[in-house]
Amino acid sequence: MKITVVGAGAVGATTADNIIRRELAEEVVLLDIKEGVAEGKSLDMYQTAALLGFNTLPVGSTNDYEKTKGSDVVVITSGLPRKPGMTREELIGVNADIVKSVTQNILKYSPKAILVIVSNPMDTMTYLAFREAGVPKKRIIGMGGALDSARFKTYLALEMGVTPNDINGMVIGGHGDTTMIPLTRLATYNGIPVSRFLSEDKLAKIAADTMVGGATLTKLIGTSAWYAPGAATAFIVESIVRNQKRIVPCSVYLNGEYGQKDIFMGVPVVIGRNGWEKIINLRLSEKEKAAFAKSAEAVRAMNAVLPA
Ligand SMILES: NC(=O)c1ccc[n+]([C@@H]2O[C@H](COP(=O)([O-])OP(=O)(O)OC[C@H]3O[C@@H](n4cnc5c(N)ncnc54)[C@H](O)[C@@H]3O)[C@@H](O)[C@H]2O)c1
Numbered sequence: 001m002k003i004t005v006v007g008a009g010a011v012g013a014t015t016a017d018n019i020i021r022r023e024l025a026e027e028v029v030l031l032d033i034k035e036g037v038a039e040g041k042s043l044d045m046y047q048t049a050a051l052l053g054f055n056t057l058p059v060g061s062t063n064d065y066e067k068t069k070g071s072d073v074v075v076i077t078s079g080l081p082r083k084p085g086m087t088r089e090e091l092i093g094v095n096a097d098i099v100k101s102v103t104q105n106i107l108k109y110s111p112k113a114i115l116v117i118v119s120n121p122m123d124t125m126t127y128l129a130f131r132e133a134g135v136p137k138k139r140i141i142g143m144g145g146a147l148d149s150a151r152f153k154t155y156l157a158l159e160m161g162v163t164p165n166d167i168n169g170m171v172i173g174g175h176g177d178t179t180m181i182p183l184t185r186l187a188t189y190n191g192i193p194v195s196r197f198l199s200e201d202k203l204a205k206i207a208a209d210t211m212v213g214g215a216t217l218t219k220l221i222g223t224s225a226w227y228a229p230g231a232a233t234a235f236i237v238e239s240i241v242r243n244q245k246r247i248v249p250c251s252v253y254l255n256g257e258y259g260q261k262d263i264f265m266g267v268p269v270v271i272g273r274n275g276w277e278k279i280i281n282l283r284l285s286e287k288e289k290a291a292f293a294k295s296a297e298a299v300r301a302m303n304a305v306l307p308a
């Protein structure tokens, strides 16, 4: 198994670190355009092997795609992160060109790879990667819902004073401050609806906090987050390489599912060795359906901004 992570910045390096520690591949290639950075971070990571005991080999590359040849899974994190006060959507101008050229280069050397797109605005960047790659839809996965759901579970756990490990919950829709849909109605504490423990007001606040979870961290840190994004990306990669068939909300191509066509949006999917294998059709309430349709409108408007 060989995995490539494009972009050796905060999220890319953290993703690679999580993948390496869990020995999800024999080799992990980290690629960046900044001279020496990917090589340096790979060597730094490998120097933890003697301390942590893993056997995966990290390999750095300054824009040399030959080194990525024959990758089974490729994660794309290259691109600008937002600054405080910005939306993810404002990154489209710069990041579209980056994601487009990276996708083309990757496919030249790894035509069979499953692509996991992280760069923002993620749903639109995933749509763009799909358009450029021309590969079966099940091999293109956008990472957003895994992270947003982890934040949702964390906020629920903090409010309830319990471990996030006992909380189940999903965020679907777009990966944007106003397009996410935290499904409070379906969230549980070990199978028991969280509404048995929290008031409607508390749940509404948790949903609102989840939606601006990324913006909150960006304001605190000065750039966007990387620990949970890196862990969430590695979580998806693990479900692929270990063929775990986990149900994870991911941005995937919808062709009529959830009432939408020709769009990438977050919905629960089964993730296994072939990419996303199946879309889970949740029975949404009328209010949730309306939120999904509104979210799709916003994502579609972003997609329309992409150059032809
Ligand atoms: N989908 C999500 O949930 C999620 C979560 C966190 C961050 N993000 C997004 O991920 C992206 C990266 O965030 P970050 O914090 O790691 O940023 P960063 O600035 O730390 O790292 C980005 C890296 O991409 C590299 N890069 C730029 N152009 C490149 C190219 N053509 N080829 C290869 N590498 C190139 C840069 O040199 C830099 O090292 C941003 O767009 C951010 O908004 C998405």
Ligand SMILES: O=C(O)C[C@H](O)C(=O)O
Pocket (backbone or CB within 6 Å): 081, 082, 088, 120, 147, 213, 214, 215, 218, 224, 225, 229
């Ligand atoms: O908030 C951001 O801009 C980065 C990422 O999408 C996140 O949710 O952490």
